[in-house]
Amino acid sequence: MGLLTYRKIEKDFPGGLYLPLLDQPVPLKIINPGILSSLLALPLRIGDGSIMRPVVAQDEIVKAGQLLAQSGDGYYIYSPCDAQVKSQSEAFVEYRPGQPVLQLQCISEEIQGCTCPEFSLERFSQKQNEMMLNVVDRSGIVNPTDGQPLSRLLRKLKNQNVTHVIANATGLEPDLVASLVVLDKFPEQVFTAQAILRQWLNASEAIMAYPYHFEIDRNAAETWNVKCVPVSEKYPQGRDALILKTLHNSGNINNKIGIGAVFDIQMLRQLERLILAGQLPYDRIVTVCGDGVKKPGHYQVPVGTGVKDLINYAQVEKNISCVAAQSTLAGYAIDPETAVITTRSQAIIVLADKPVRQVGTCIRCGRCIENCPVGIDPMRIHSLAENEKYDQAVKIGVAKCIECGTCSYVCPASLPLDERIRLVKCKKNIQSSRCCQ
Amino acid sequence: MIKSRKYCQGHLPPFRCCPETASTIMAVQLIVVVLILPVAYFRFGIRSAFIIFSCGLVGALAQVTLLRISGKKSFGSNAHSALLGILAALMLPVDVDLHIAIFAAIAAVLLGKYIFGGLGNYFLHPALLGTAITYILFRDNILIVSGTLRNLTASSMQNLDLAENIRKFGDLSDFLLGNASGCICQSASLFFIIMGIYFIYRGYINWRSVVIYILTISILSVFCPLNIIDPAGRDIGKMSIFMMNPSLGQWVTFLAYEIFAGSIIFTAFILHADMASRPITNRGQYLFACIAAALTIILQFYTTIPLPAPAAMLIAGMLSRPIDNLTRPK
Structure with missing residues (x-):
């Protein structure tokens, strides 16, 4: 790739930044640890959906593939194996403790x-x-981005003018590249799913956005007529909103003609396996990383696996200070003793020393504005939110915020900028990645 | 085996160390600027170095004392206050009385920073404000040696010789290496450039702002008319450098003196690194640089204000908030 092309890719969206690795690099391969525990805890609530009602009785013996629970708004759970149903319990699911x-x-x-x-x-x-x-x-099958059933998303897209079916292989962060690993190991399956969706949605093109240094399987892409677009690895390129912006800036999609629909790569693989092999989704590839584990990796584990079992397998250190989920900048802390892997799990970050950030006063460095990928003013929103001027905060672009956490990360005063933005969203009933607690 | 149960709802993202804290920024800036001490010692003697050091110390002590008196938790790091003291000292003549220099340091911290609410809440550069107040109050005790070209001398308009006027200042290397008399901020340009390049590398200054500032000054200095005075000091006319139609060598020499002799480099690379007193956005900083440059030329050519570049930066600081309102994302 020429220098000019490289430079152009590096500037594919304004703002953003390159994050350093947390610790040692995570090997780019999928590890199947086998049965970590014979006891699985399948979440009965996903995202903001309603709680699923079990259709099996306690102590009942179920077969692999048997329906276990369902809800009226499109959520289903099937048994991943021959098993005996135990009692309902509570666990830490996604960012909520005490979930059924x-x-x-x-x-x-x-x-x-x-x-x-x-x-x-x-x-x-x-x-x-x-x-x-x-x-x-x-x-x-659930969309990991918003926790909605895939069918609901497809129904919504069917009524819209979708011109591009997009998959984003860029990792959420430099360590969190499970999507890339899936694309590396199962390229045919991912491209096939894109082709299926392109056909079903009557889209004109399928695009695979991948980090420019990655050696993508172009033969498979060409077989399924998927266009491969190299992009930078700046954070937060892994976000749906940003990849759409990047593709629009590079001329690969045109917002005036139609919309681009972004799909999670693991979800695409699940869709392909379902359609072509009838395989029900039962597992998730989760990245375990951080300086609190000796064996970081991308682990393929069944949904319902305890986080404790997983990080023990990854050789967790004796004393850790924090376990976070999803990402280091936009994730949330979880209780490793009771948390379980769900259909939305992306990563588990185990920290031996959680960085202590002392909140100070704003020094007007402007780094939050300069690095914001969507071009809002986190500093001003934070100031307005502190004074409870939520309406004014909404007027200056709170809804545009994708809650990537870049502003909080770069702030020298360690101000909780993204938490304030999330608070404004909660107060004004604007959709947020998670409700503030 | 997980032994620690510290987790969860009390822990908010980000779960990474901040790339650079405010304390680190201030400490780095202080450490870099303190490197001027050896220059002061070798060029101007131990007294000059002692004054600069004392001002830094007094600045930090002033902050600690004010915190104790007010009972407030913090209004900025000690390193920042020490830095303000040192900057104030650099903008005073090297032979200034110690008590005047200490007054400038205290004024910078108390009147420039504390009164406004501390680090991040002021809009005028505290060191500039403290120095300005010192100059006003002690104007009879401070002898300023002008390091910049403020007017041209000639017996008549026809006998105007640009080269002769520039030669009167002395060797340019004196201004670069701290050999010229006056304030250190006027004469150690090379060292301030090195410091400024490091600040640019660390991201404390936007290099485009510096370039815009220096370029604007260069262009305006060439096109704005200078006062022409005769040897008796009488005003005999006005003419710009451009109108004199100098040779290429004279162009270069004039611009070199204009930029390197005087406090322009100090203002561009060191004073501009104060984040609180400049606009937040890059576009705002470019506009700020243009305004500060224009004010510099006006003050340099048409007033007798000592240190026109820092004075222009102080005045331009009043516009930093309005510039923010224009350029911040909406």
Whole structure:
């Protein structure tokens, strides 16, 4: 790649920054640790959805692929293996403690999920329109970005003029590259899913945005007619809103003609496996990293696996100060003793020494504004929020904030800028990644 | 085995160390500026170095004392106050009385920083404000040696010789290496450039602001008319450098003296590093640089204010908030 092209890619969106690695680099391969615990705790509530109602009784023996719980708004859970249903309990799910979970005691020796022929669409091209939503509706696939069922997202997109089906392989952070690992190991599956969605949504193009240094499988991409676009690894390129901005700035999509729909890579793989093999989603590839583990990696584990079991497998240090989920800048702290892996889990960051940030006063350095990828004024919003002037804060662009946490990270005074923005969003009922507590 | 149960709701992101805290920024700036002490010692003697050191110390002590008296927790780091004291000392003549220099340091911290609410809340550079107040109150005790070209001398308009006027200042290297008399801020330009390059590397100054500032000064100094006075001191006319139609060598010499002799380099690279007294956004800083440059030329050519560049920066500081309102994201 020429120097000019490289420089152009580096400036693909304003603001943003390059984050350093947390500790040692995470190997770019998927680790399957096998059964970490025979007891799984499957969350009964995902995102802001309603709580799923179990359709099985306690102590009932269930088969792999049997429906365990469902809700009226499109959430389903299936058993990943032959198991005995235990009691309902509570666990730390996503960012909420005390959430209901259904405990399963696995009977089978391995947890490999299951395939259900009723879910596969043989000769997909013939049955796509009628069967697609019926299949996805009951599959339990969830969009990790917002926790909504995939079927709901697809219904919404079907009514809009989607011109581009986009997948973003850029990691959330330099260590958190599970999407890239999935693309590296299963490129055919990901590109196939993009092709399926492109056809179903009548989109004109499928785009795979990937970090420019990554050696993407171009043959597979060409086979499925997916356009590969190299992008920079600046944080927060891994966010949906930013990749759309990047692709728009580079002329790959045109917002005036239609919209681009961004899909999570792991979700795409789940969709492909469901459609072509009837495999129900049962696992998640989660990055475990940080200076609190000796064996960081991308672990493929069943949903419902305890975070404690996972980080013990990753050889957690004896004394750790904090375990965070999702990302270091925009994530949240979790209780490793009771937290479980969900269909939205991206990463577990184990910190031996949590950095202590002393909050000071704003020194007007302007770094929050300079590095903000969406071009808002976090400093002013913070000041208005402190004085409870929420309406004025909304007027200057709170809704545009993607809650990436860049402003809080670069602030020399350690001001909780993104938390203030989240507070304003909660107060004014603007959609936020998580409700402030 | 997880032994620690400290987790969860009390812990908010980011879960990474801040790349640079405010205390670190101030400490780095202080350490870099303190490197002027050896220059002061070798060029102007131990007394000059002692005065600068004392002002830094007094600045830090003034902050500590004010904190104790007011009972406030903190209004900025001690390093920042020490830095203000040192900057104030650099803008005073090297042979100034010690008590005047100490007054300038205290005025910078008390009147320039504390009164406004501490670090981040003031809009005028505290060191500039403290120095300005000192100059006003002690004007009879402070002898200023002008290091900049403020007017041209000639017996008549026809006998105007630019080279002769510039030669009167002395060797340019004196201004670069701290050999010229006056304030240290006027004469150690090379050292301030090195410090400024480091500040640019650390991200404390936007290099484009510096370039815009120096370029604007260069252009305006060439096109703005200078006063022409005769040897008796009488005003005999006005003419710009451009109108004199100098040779290329004279152009370069004039611009070199204009930029390096005087406090322009000190203002561009050192004073501009104070984040609280300049606009927040990059665009705002470029506009600020243009305004400060224009004011510098006006004060240099048409007034007798000593140290026109820092004075211009002080006046331009009054516009930093309005510039912010114009340039901040909406």
